[in-house]
Amino acid sequence: MRDHLLRPATAADLEAIMDVQQEGSVLALSGIFPQDEYPFPRAELTARWAREINDPAMRVLVILQDGAVAGFAAITHDQLLHFGTAPRTWGTGLATTAHDEIIGLLDPAAHLWVLAGNQRARRFYEKVGWKPTGRSVPDDFPPHPELMEYQRSG
Template sequence: MHLRPATDTDLERLVAVQAEGSVVALAEVFPQATHPFPHEEVLDRWRAELADPDVAAYVSTDDLGRVTGFAARRHDELLHFGTAMRTWGTGLATDLHDALLATYPAHVDRLWLTVFEQNPRARRFWEKQGWRPTGRSSRTIYPPHPVLLEYDLRLRR
């Protein structure tokens, strides 16, 4: 796995990876017939985040340069994280997770993220990596506005 900062030229491939996984992993949360993946909105959000100096966005690539995953962080928040479906079950997500954690500044000792309540696969992944539910929740901005659960992780440095 190669991790590098994401660029504007990565965004179409990054969003394609994100869409493919989201459609499958969140099929019960966002049925495509009624709530299709908001490609343009997500692409615009990524563009804005790449332009934001507080956001650090990354892509992982394979030896051929194909995007295999993505991640983004802001301050102590993990904003985005995912891997290409073709890599699911290979350990890439754990490698990407560990590489992303290494990018946080040394003064950051607690991280947080949100995950869909109805995404048990993702929740199992985060918990396996040591993340724990905080008991706080919110709702996503995307209809039908499903519940997001907050998780946190204490870094041991």
């Protein structure tokens, strides 16, 4: 029996998705978004996830481990929009296994955007076959750090 499972997310998963995202973001990104100055925008992100779950052009998934939400992903046919796992799973291989399944749902030339200062995520994406394109844009959230584009080579 598998110790994880991807399944479509529903509105009932919103709080669990937000708990996983908030815990991981605060832990990994506080150097980019100091919490005393730029606290985690939970309400805004919850609203975004709710819109994405209901958007027929998007596929929003939860990663289950031992029956609990341990991660999330949102994709379109050619873009990995959001991907993360709970800090308790970091280093266990769950993210790599889930990523490998998610890749099968994407166009071979898919792309993603990752914060330039998120070294952990960049190392992960490079390890699993993503390459920087050289393009960058500012993030939507203050203080608007740089987002780097990565692409799959097929």
